[in-house]
Amino acid sequence: MTIKNRSRITVFILSFLVWLALTHIGDIQEVIAGLIVAFIVSAVAGKFLLTTEKSEHIIKRFFSAIIYFFKFLWEMIKANFHVAYIVLNPNLPIKPGIVKIKTNLTKDSAITVLTNSITLTPGTLTVDVNPETKEIYIHWIDVLSTDVEENTRLIGGRFEKLLTEVFE
Amino acid sequence: MIREIIGMAFILIGITFDFFGVLGLVRLPDVYNRLQAATKCVTFGSAGILLGVFIKQGFNNFGFKALIGIAFIFLTSPVSAHAIARASHRSGIPLTKETVIDQYQEDNELKESGKKDV
Numbered sequence: 083m084t085i086k087n088r089s090r091i092t093v094f095i096l097s098f099l100v101w102l103a104l105t106h107i108g109d110i111q112e113v114i115a116g117l118i119v120a121f122i123v124s125a126v127a128g129k130f131l132l133t134t135e136k137s138e139h140i141i142k143r144f145f146s147a148i149i150y151f152f153k154f155l156w157e158m159i160k161a162n163f164h165v166a167y168i169v170l171n172p173n174l175p176i177k178p179g180i181v182k183i184k185t186n187l188t189k190d191s192a193i194t195v196l197t198n199s200i201t202l203t204p205g206t207l208t209v210d211v212n213p214e215t216k217e218i219y220i221h222w223i224d225v226l227s228t229d230v231e232e233n234t235r236l237i238g239g240r241f242e243k244l245l246t247e248v249f250e
Numbered sequence: 251m252i253r254e255i256i257g258m259a260f261i262l263i264g265i266t267f268d269f270f271g272v273l274g275l276v277r278l279p280d281v282y283n284r285l286q287a288a289t290k291c292v293t294f295g296s297a298g299i300l301l302g303v304f305i306k307q308g309f310n311n312f313g314f315k316a317l318i319g320i321a322f323i324f325l326t327s328p329v330s331a332h333a334i335a336r337a338s339h340r341s342g343i344p345l346t347k348e349t350v351i352d353q354y355q356e357d358n359e360l361k362e363s364g365k366k367d368v
Binding site for chain 1: 315355
């Protein structure tokens with residue numbers, strides 16, 4: 083079985099399960115409509131989900147993903163209190179700027195998750211990614227240093243090691 | 251009954267953080283700082299409200315819609331913030347006066363001057 087067909091079947095099953103969860107099943111018509119929609123979705127967009135032939139260490143990666151999820155949740159709660167502190171402070175203690183960090187991740191999906199996590203964690207917002215040089219530009223609300231290496235450690239280092247375990 | 255109270259507590263937390271996000275939108279100086287407040291607080295606040303709805307409703311199709319809404323907010327909100335920030339920087343919206351550094355601007359200028367030399 084080719085990788086594209088395997089990816090399509092996975093998308094078909096996933097979208098059909100989501101349909102079943104979303105609809106109130108009381109009628110066979112709902113299930114048939116779900117099958118048709120899931121088929122169309124998997125035919126059009128199915129080939130993009132799985133891109134690598136083999137998937138090793140699936141259990142280890144799954145546990146890394148769970149650890150990553152809880153770390154991300156904690157950072158996000160911290161981010162919200164950080165914003166609340168800045169907004170409620172009458173002096174508005176900000177020192178904004180756009181800094182540059184480097185990343186070692188190679189896959190597009192891994193870089194996407196890293197940049198989304200950076201956006202939702204304290205004080206940082208991803209502005210742009212340069213995929214050739216693997217640099218990420220970040221708007222920082224409270225700039226601590228202007229050195230690229232130092233900033234890579236401060237901003238990207240929180241997630242990068244775990245994401246390497248999850249994706250590569 | 252107890253589920254009702256927990257659900258209402260989550261909705262209340264969500265509304266509080268949504269309020270902080272809106273306050274940031276009003277008080278902070280430029281588009282990038284405002285995006286910071288808007289993205290973080292509104293993502294967390296709306297997720298809190300939806301989680302409260304899920305706890306109140308339980309495992310039926312209504313509750314599942316709320317859960318899937320949380321997943322999509324977490325996926326799409328940072329992406330849209332990134333798109334807005336990049337677009338406003340490219341169309342030349344200035345950063346606020348308190349800004350200390352802009353390495354993105356420096357690199358873009360380097361690239362442009364390099365092109366002119368060739």
